[in-house]
Amino acid sequence: MKIVIIGLSITSSWGNGHATTYRSLVKALTSLGHSVLFLEFNTPFYAANRDLPHPSFCELGVYDSFKSLQSDFSSNVQNADLVIVGSYVHDGIQVGEWVQRLAQGVVAFYDIDTPVTLARLKSGNCDYLSPALIPKYDLYLSFSGGPILDELEDKWKSPNAKPLYCSVDIDMYYPLSLEKKWLMGYMGTYSPDRQPPLDKLLIKPAETLPASKFVVAGPKFPSEVDFPANVETIEHLPPHRHCEFYNSQRFTLNLTRSDMIAAGYSPSVRLFEAAACGTPVISDTWNGLDSFFTPNQEILLVEDTEDILVYLQDLLPEEAVKIGKNARKKILKHHTSQIRASELVLYTKEIINR
Structure with a gap:
């Protein structure tokens, strides 16, 4: 599949857990034979603290405004088999509306902050997702499982709310014989x-x-x-x-x-x-x-x-x-990244087949 992910950051892990989550997932998707374009807004704090400025396992696009995102990457979004918009994305509501209008493949929202997002939606203080967008996403991927998935479908009218928990790149995390400092x-x-x-x-x-x-x-x-x-x-x-x-x-x-x-x-x-x-x-x-x-x-x-x-x-x-x-x-x-990537592919194929 051709996959486009618009996320908070994959280049900087400073002060956020999104980057390591995206890195392990995208690396695994690539190893399964899919091509991934990751797009992130050029946030000054992350730009000054990039610990992976050139990821080797995906194509990277950094944009300076919603206008430049549209002008530079419309064809990628339009022709992708799967487009994912993540939580905390800059101008996320605008981005979500644009993706939903333009994309011809499956469109998903990946919420790495689901309980925070729902609390913000209830208070009317969420700047990256609106209640009107949720039913129009083919798939709501949630970092949280359990009863919150039912709430997403019953109250917020998501057509498909699925768990996509964080995962581990086992090439990077494994036992070592080290002194216990x-x-x-x-x-x-x-x-x-x-x-x-x-x-x-x-x-x-x-x-x-x-x-x-x-x-x-x-x-x-x-x-x-x-x-x-x-x-x-x-x-x-x-x-x-x-x-x-x-x-x-x-x-x-x-x-x-x-x-x-x-x-x-x-x-x-x-x-x-x-x-x-x-x-x-x-x-x-x-x-x-x-x-x-x-x-x-x-x-x-x-x-x-x-x-x-x-x-x-x-x-x-x-x-x-x-x-x-x-x-x-x-x-x-x-809970390896390979397992999580396979789950994402399965969710996507179910929607495509349906």
Whole structure:
């Protein structure tokens, strides 16, 4: 198939999880024999922080305005078998209307932020998707599964709402025999709703265990966030260093945005990446998590500081290693980028055949 994706960014992973998601999916689509053109708006912040300016696995188009998108790429959109518009795309409503008018193939919306999008739609504050656009997309691809898919079809009138969860490029995420520099680490962009659980589940344990080393990697943390001396901070880690990062921890912490917790069935790309490396994951809890990983066998779930201290201090090393290995097996069976690309192709072919 000829596929066009208009997404937030594939060239810069700074401050967003979209880039790694698109990279793994597009690379897998290309390996399956499809041709992909990825189009992204020339956002100044991402333009200044591009860690993959020239992806080798797809054609790239960077546009400066909606007008230039139309003038430069209309024929590509018109002739594609599948056109995907992603969440948080600049002028996304205009872009969606244009794609729906022009494209002759299947038109899909890929929502990497489904609970946030629906909350914005309800408040009338969504600038990349409107209620009127949803029924006109042939396919609504959602980062969240479970009941939210029924809501998309029943309330918002999507003709086809399907899960397309994040995935892992297993060429980039795998176990390594490295020194465990940190007892536990966390990777994620700062957000106000995730800071209280980070305080509770990493900063307080670090204060309780001053002889142990911890790490937090992610941009946009304000200066008023007070990390203990035994917590190393890294502003940004490019994706090619993620594997080493996860493999250098005895445990990794997964924290979920409040909107995603409320919706449930919303695994993060960092959760899958860490599991693919065989690093034991300690996570907050949300509905549907047990449909991705079996608690106590493939993942460790906590609610407060005392819970996490029990695992950090008392869990036998061989038990932790076993949990990490079990989680990696689950990733390889259900959540690789190859599997996700095949799911997307299947969804598209069902619509074409129908």
